[in-house]
Amino acid sequence: MIEAIGLTKRYGSKVAVQDLSFTAEPGHVTGFLGPNGAGKSTTMRMMLGLDAPTSGDVRIDGKRYAELKHPLHTVGALLEAKWVHPNRSARSHLRWMARANGISNKRVDEVLGQVGLSEVAGKKAGGFSLGMSQRLGIATALLGDPQVLLFDEPVNGLDPEGIHWIRRFMQGLAAEGRTVLVSSHLLSEMAQTAEELVVIGRGKLLAQCSTRELVEGAGRGEVLVRTPDTAKLEELVRGEGFGVRSDSDGGLVVEGTETARIGELAAENRIVLHELTQQRGSLEDAFMQMTGDDVEYQTSLGGSAELTGQGVAR
Numbered sequence: 001m002i003e004a005i006g007l008t009k010r011y012g013s014k015v016a017v018q019d020l021s022f023t024a025e026p027g028h029v030t031g032f033l034g035p036n037g038a039g040k041s042t043t044m045r046m047m048l049g050l051d052a053p054t055s056g057d058v059r060i061d062g063k064r065y066a067e068l069k070h071p072l073h074t075v076g077a078l079l080e081a082k083w084v085h086p087n088r089s090a091r092s093h094l095r096w097m098a099r100a101n102g103i104s105n106k107r108v109d110e111v112l113g114q115v116g117l118s119e120v121a122g123k124k125a126g127g128f129s130l131g132m133s134q135r136l137g138i139a140t141a142l143l144g145d146p147q148v149l150l151f152d153e154p155v156n157g158l159d160p161e162g163i164h165w166i167r168r169f170m171q172g173l174a175a176e177g178r179t180v181l182v183s184s185h186l187l188s189e190m191a192q193t194a195e196e197l198v199v200i201g202r203g204k205l206l207a208q209c210s211t212r213e214l215v216e217g218a219g220r221g222e223v224l225v226r227t228p229d230t231a232k233l234e235e236l237v238r239g240e241g242f243g244v245r246s247d248s249d250g251g252l253v254v255e256g257t258e259t260a261r262i263g264e265l266a267a268e269n270r271i272v273l274h275e276l277t278q279q280r281g282s283l284e285d286a287f288m289q290m291t292g293d294d295v296e297y298q299t300s301l302g303g304s305a306e307l308t309g310q311g312v313a314r
């Protein structure tokens, strides 16, 4: 388990992370989501003792990183893939890491197998593709068989096959009961990978919730309704004070309501319905609503979105 408790990091006058508190629990993938510059990497560096918090604390299984007796056996991380010496083979890199940490060569071969690099283990890492480098980085993180794993933007720049592989792999690690925290600014990716989400903007917590809650809680409350009696239904829903607009297929989109209300209104007035569907916002919509004002480098197009995280933050 990972706990961030009132975590703050300042670089001079720049506040990168501000009073951030959240938890990532074992057994599922937790997505650490935020726009560029939100403070994800800074937070992960503090988790690994690579950066000291200005105030607040991070606990990994109840302890600060500096207090861990066997850090590599407790927490593994993939921060940047291309840091391996280019002339070293994958196997010799892992053996070197293993030796420094009292880990056997047998374990090196195990993790090479786990990430699918056994056949290229003797090749120089300098010639590896980004996908292979990511696998080697993951193998390194797994060397000590840690219960807690951190992945910083692991799918950046990967092709669809590489993305799919990493996604499944992280879910597999979580299914073994490990705590898996993965950062991303890709919402669609997180929707497919993570069950739980921690959303930050400008270093501050915007929400901690399940992916499902985020979509449902921040999605627009709109109902799509189709009827052969469009004009009459439109008059009725306007009469009830709902906003309404037409969709491109002649249906009506009623704003700020639920299907039950529109179904009852139609029944009371003996209006036949051909379709009655609750419209759910996409994760992208939900995220834009939450982070619109918190994007560091905002374009003029994104400026008007409001922070409407009600019912989402825990």
Ligand SMILES: Nc1ncnc2c1ncn2[C@@H]1O[C@H](COP(=O)(O)OP(=O)(O)OP(=O)(O)O)[C@@H](O)[C@H]1O
Pocket: 011, 014, 015, 016, 034, 035, 036, 037, 038, 039, 040, 041, 042, 043, 185, 296
């Ligand atoms: N060493 C540093 N010195 C000064 N400012 C820094 C330093 N490291 C990070 N920052 C600033 O802190 C903020 C958070 O950066 P961070 O890299 O943690 O964000 P991020 O969410 O990981 O973004 P990205 O997805 O772009 O990597 C940014 O404004 C960044 O410019």
